[in-house]
Amino acid sequence: MPPNPLDSPTTSNQLCTLAWTNYLTHPALEHALRRIGMVPDAAAWRHFIDKMLLLLGTTLLLAGIIFFFAYNWADMNHFVKFGLLEVGILSLALFVSWRGLNSLSAQAALLATSVLLGALLAVYGQEYQTGANAFSLFLSWAILIIPWVLLGAFAPLWLLLLVLLNLSLALYWTQVIQLDNYTALFLLLFFFNGLAMFVWEFAYKQGVLKGYWLGVVIFCAALTFIMIPSLNAIVDFWHKQSYLLYAITLILYIGSTTLVLWYYRHQRHDLLLLAISLLGAIIVLTTLLAKLLNDEFAWLLLALAVVGQASLATKWLLDITKTWREEVKK
Numbered sequence: 243m244p245p246n247p248l249d250s251p252t253t254s255n256q257l258c259t260l261a262w263t264n265y266l267t268h269p270a271l272e273h274a275l276r277r278i279g280m281v282p283d284a285a286a287w288r289h290f291i292d293k294m295l296l297l298l299g300t301t302l303l304l305a306g307i308i309f310f311f312a313y314n315w316a317d318m319n320h321f322v323k324f325g326l327l328e329v330g331i332l333s334l335a336l337f338v339s340w341r342g343l344n345s346l347s348a349q350a351a352l353l354a355t356s357v358l359l360g361a362l363l364a365v366y367g368q369e370y371q372t373g374a375n376a377f378s379l380f381l382s383w384a385i386l387i388i389p390w391v392l393l394g395a396f397a398p399l400w401l402l403l404l405v406l407l408n409l410s411l412a413l414y415w416t417q418v419i420q421l422d423n424y425t426a427l428f429l430l431l432f433f434f435n436g437l438a439m440f441v442w443e444f445a446y447k448q449g450v451l452k453g454y455w456l457g458v459v460i461f462c463a464a465l466t467f468i469m470i471p472s473l474n475a476i477v478d479f480w481h482k483q484s485y486l487l488y489a490i491t492l493i494l495y496i497g498s499t500t501l502v503l504w505y506y507r508h509q510r511h512d513l514l515l516l517a518i519s520l521l522g523a524i525i526v527l528t529t530l531l532a533k534l535l536n537d538e539f540a541w542l543l544l545a546l547a548v549v550g551q552a553s554l555a556t557k558w559l560l561d562i563t564k565t566w567r568e569e570v571k572k
Contacts, residue, residue: 296350303354324362376417401459428468435460469525477533
């Protein structure tokens, strides 16, 4: 059963639909779009510029600290290296405590603190030559910043945690397990990012975690990790040693794509994620056709197939948009 539009926050698509059906005048539409933050005013633009400059300054500051250590590594003893990083982490932590976690400057400082913690772990590994694998560095880094990630509820912090965990899984596979079957690795990463997408969906719908772009990034990562082995399975499906794993991969891709198209079509309306899913399906189907066709007309047929698939996908998305508008009117 489709969700009641009145139970969800107002979106720009719903407001535009009301304007197209003459339920809202153009001035009222503009006012409503400004109220929900879709059309920024002068104050919103100033806030956006301040936010971008703050994040850019934080990034440049972190890059400067890292390059400072890289350039002066040989001229500093380990007490200076550890002391500078620990003073930086302590200073940023005190700043966060002073400003409060609801402040953007404090959230940016918390992100910088998390990055400096990783630099401290890297310096420790270099100074004492622990001999540990690289995955242990990223895993320790991820575990140590989990309390800050939970407290901050800041989308870039969550992204940093997910990147570290993905790197830990990939490096553990290559350094410890040491298997040449990368299809299984991609499936493992797909399941992990799929779980992360599920958690993000729940947190985003509950309003716990803001940042729509984070969901798009996680979705694209999960889709990439299932598409790569799927494309490899299509190209080399009849390899005897990987036949079963390739079959499982293709079933997972078809099942996950079907689930995504159903969910974002009926449960939570999201045209962007539907379009990304259809783009992935076009790539997979085109690869399958390229594998099946082996004649001089293959390139012409592939071009026609791409045009046809894109046209069908566009028409389907337009039909969905029209259906959503009709649901809003009801």
